Amino acid sequence: MAETLQSLIAAEALQPVDPLVTDFARAIIAPFGETARAVIFYGSCLREAQLDGLMLDFYVIVSDYAAAYRAANKAGWMARANALIPPNVFPAAHGTLAAKYAVLSEADLARACSMQAGDVSVWARFAQPVRIVWSADTAAEARALDALCAAPVTLLRHAAPVADTASPDPLHIWRTGFTRTYGAELRAERGDRPDKVVDFAPDHYAAVGAAIAREVPDLAAMPRAEAERRWARLRARGKRLTVARLAKASFTFAGGIDYLAWKINRHAGTQITIRPWQRKWPLVAAVVLVPKLLKSGAVK
Template sequence: MSELPNSLLHLIDQETNQPADPAIHRIAEAACQRATQGRPDAVLSVLFYGSCLRSGVPHDSLVDLYLLVDSYDSVHAGTLMRHLNRLLPPNVYYIEIAHEGRTVRAKYAVMTLDQFARRVGPAGFHPYFWARFAQPTGILAARDEESRQETVAALARATVTLARAARGLFGQTPPPEVLWTRAFAETYRTELRAEDGGRARQLYDRYGDRYDRIWECLQAEGLLSETLSTSEGARRWLMRRLAGKLLSVLRLAKAAFTFTDGQAYLLWKIERHSGVRVAPTAWQKRHPLLSAPILAWRLYRRGGFR
């Protein structure tokens, strides 16, 4: 893939530098302290994304954070957790703190910056990472300027990867609105998602100016020129959907193991987005890891995700 356009890097750099609520900075600091066993210098950068970034309100929902670290040895004392993090990243954890008399809750994912940079690029076949981080993202903190710039480049790369993957579905270069709406619609189909199909359109409607500017950057550099036949592009997305369902189940199972109260959180989130409520049995509450595939199947059959 060609070098990243300077115009794109500048756009993403500016976007990542937007201010965030003090409560979000506070819970990010607490997450870094916990994740690194008191060695926060192991965190190269902290990403903030998702619904709280869009709303700007840190209460009434979970703050979504990514801690990009220098190595898994820095954050995991046990061999099992290191291997799980490396083989099926990221590991996801829950934290809550009191801030100015109110409770702030977050889920934070842990991953090395090197692995993150690879997964958002063309080597990352599945869109789990590059679709998330092609969306607006803030950098709450960085260990140094080099780490910050590496993170900015990775976020810019995610937008290129998503756009080029979606471009393979069209014969002629589509208008930006068509490209991005189709891109997000396809990525939702690769995971067990609670959101309905209109979410892709909502993303473009909210951030249309941003995505249009990114489209212009990529188009000016020839990065949206046709690289695949439409049949090959469609085949790749089919493979992503097939692999994605399995990966989603595996990540749900791992989250039940690594995430404090993970089962309750996951069921709450699915109910919040889809309206489908499933009450786990007493045995399922005691054995969240073993019961994760059973609950996932029940939710899927009732329309909790697609």
């Protein structure tokens, strides 16, 4: 009997991870108390066996922004900023590991993985294999899994109408989707990154794609012209939001400008060096840096 989308996503997301990662997640959510609902581990570090020296990526899912920031004794404006332009991003360290974590409410998680999302940032990442490394209870785990099931459906609904139906590659629709999402944000990664994402777990994408095809028969129902308009809006909004989130991170993310330089140097092969004044005025530095990177092609 063919597996359902729910069972496939649950089998992937609920796999155990390195205990160091689980311990790290517990340390991150501790200040949020009972408002913490789940922690999702995602990104390129998920594919690495050696984590020292890397920057892990987490999403911390909370019940409510105001309550979460009160519990963590963080400034009230952070809750308002998180609601206005989600998510907020913070740095963290635990033992020998370093990470950044994004804070998102359960309601925003569900919306950001659905067709109602205004940008690709969450569903593009959660359409890939991820892990739920902690959850408050079975209800929190179930809500996170529902969002993780919605994310690949959202990606394929957007990708199917614009994919080359004559392509012999059975994973072409996934490659199309990830190529389009990478183009809908300011990204430093090289042009072959979408292919590498798919090639890391081809069996996963094949099985999930088959399950979605069975369970969502109208996957390509959106007319191509409408799909192209949606992608155009996602690109325009996504690039604006990238800059806005970067500006916001200059207030929430100590050392954020150094992380930005490290990330771009790692993925684009550049040699960006951050100067003392840029650390002192990270918002101004970001505003100056982004246009230069766009002009040079390091960020697209």
